[in-house]
Amino acid sequence: MNCPECDATINIQDDASVGEIVSCPDCGADFEIAKKDGSNIELKQAETVGEDWGE
Amino acid sequence: MAKVCIVFDRLRTEEKMLQKTASELGCDAVMLDAKITQINTDSRREDYDIGDIVLERCVSYFRGLHFTACLEFLDMPVLNMFEVANICGNKMLMTMRLKKNNIPTPKTYFSFSSDGAVKNLEKVGFPLVIKPVIGSWGRGVMPIRDRDTMEAAFEIRDITDSPHDRIYYLQELVKRPPRDIRVITIGDEAVAAMYRKSSGGFKTNIALGADPEICEITKDIEDMATKASKAMGGGILGVDMMEDQDRGLVVHEVNNTVEFKGLARVAKRDIPKEMIKFALDYIRK
Numbered sequence: 101m102n103c104p105e106c107d108a109t110i111n112i113q114d115d116a117s118v119g120e121i122v123s124c125p126d127c128g129a130d131f132e133i134a135k136k137d138g139s140n141i142e143l144k145q146a147e148t149v150g151e152d153w154g155e
Numbered sequence: 156m157a158k159v160c161i162v163f164d165r166l167r168t169e170e171k172m173l174q175k176t177a178s179e180l181g182c183d184a185v186m187l188d189a190k191i192t193q194i195n196t197d198s199r200r201e202d203y204d205i206g207d208i209v210l211e212r213c214v215s216y217f218r219g220l221h222f223t224a225c226l227e228f229l230d231m232p233v234l235n236m237f238e239v240a241n242i243c244g245n246k247m248l249m250t251m252r253l254k255k256n257n258i259p260t261p262k263t264y265f266s267f268s269s270d271g272a273v274k275n276l277e278k279v280g281f282p283l284v285i286k287p288v289i290g291s292w293g294r295g296v297m298p299i300r301d302r303d304t305m306e307a308a309f310e311i312r313d314i315t316d317s318p319h320d321r322i323y324y325l326q327e328l329v330k331r332p333p334r335d336i337r338v339i340t341i342g343d344e345a346v347a348a349m350y351r352k353s354s355g356g357f358k359t360n361i362a363l364g365a366d367p368e369i370c371e372i373t374k375d376i377e378d379m380a381t382k383a384s385k386a387m388g389g390g391i392l393g394v395d396m397m398e399d400q401d402r403g404l405v406v407h408e409v410n411n412t413v414e415f416k417g418l419a420r421v422a423k424r425d426i427p428k429e430m431i432k433f434a435l436d437y438i439r440k
Contacts, residue, residue, distance in 0.1 A: 153215055153291065154214070155414055
C-alpha cells in the first residue's frame with residue numbers, strides 16, 4: 101500500500117481491521133483503514149486529536 | 156448466544172482486546188464505527204446489528220456521549236450509561252458529585268469569566284491548578300503559581316473563547332508524592348490499580364509519558380474507588396486518586412472511557428475479560 105501523501109510504502113498487517121490507524125514511516129501522516137477486502141485496502145485521512153479526546 | 160457491540164471511532168488496542176476476549180468467552184462481538192453510523196427519530200433497535208449490550212469506547216468524548224444518547228433512545232443498554240458519561244466527562248459536574256457524596260476531593264473553585272476567576276484567585280491565593288472542564292490526557296492543565304502565569308493563561312482563554320473556556324475550574328495544588336493512583340472499577344469493584352509517576356513535570360498522565368507501576372489495592376483504595384464509582388452511577392470507570400500528605404487519599408477524577416492497555420499487561424486480573432463478563436452479567440440482570 102502506498103502512502104496517499106508521499107507515495108512511500110506503508111506495510112499493513114494482515115490482521116489489521118477497519119477503523120485502525122496506520123502511519124506512513126516516511127512522512128508520518130496518519131491514515132485510517134476505511135475499507136478492507138482481502139488485499140484491497142482503502143485509506144482515508146485520520147482525524148486529528150480533538151479537544152475532547154481522551155478518557 | 157449473547158452479542159456484545161463495541162462502539163468506537165478510532166480502533167485502538169483496547170477495543171481489539173475487548174473484541175478478542177468477547178470471542179474467547181464464546182459470545183459474538185460486533186464492532187460499530189460511530190463515525191459512519193446514522194440514526195434518526197424513526198430508527199428502531201432492530202434496524203441495527205448492535206446485539207444485546209454496547210460498550211461505548213469512542214475516543215472523542217462528545218461523539219461518544221451523543222452516540223450513547225442515540226443508543227439509549229433505541230432502548231439499547233450501554234456501558235457506560237449516558238448519565239454516567241455526562242457527569243464523568245465534565246470535571247465540574249464530577250467534582251460536585253464527588254463532594255455531594257462525601258468523597259474526599261481537592262477543594263475546587265468555579266467561576267464563569269476571566270474576571271471572576273481573577274477575583275477567585277486573588278481571594279484564595281497562589282498556587283491553584285487550572286483545568287479545562289472538558290478534556291483529557293492533561294491537556295490545558297497547568298499550575299498557576301504567580302500573577303504572570305494567571306494573566307497569560309486567562310488571556311489565552313479569552314482569545315480562544317470556546318464555550319468551555321468561559322468556565323473556570325481552579326483546584327488546590329495537592330501536596331502529594333510525584334505520582335497518582337489509577338484504579339479501574341468494574342461494577343463498583345476495584346479490579347486493578349497502578350501508580351502513574353510523573354516523568355519529571357507536574358502531570359502524571361500516561362498519555363504524556365508517565366511511568367506506570369502496579370499498585371496493590373489496599374482496603375482504603377478499594378473503599379474509595381467503590382464509593383467514587385457508586386457516586387457516578389457505576390459501570391466501567393477509571394478512578395484517579397492522589398495521596399494527600401495530610402488527608403490521605405483524595406479522588407480528583409473519574410474517567411468514563413477508561414484506557415487500560417498498559418495496566419492490562421501487568422495486572423493480576425484480566426481486565427478486558429472482567430469488562431466483558433460484567434457486560435454479559437449486566438444484560439442478564
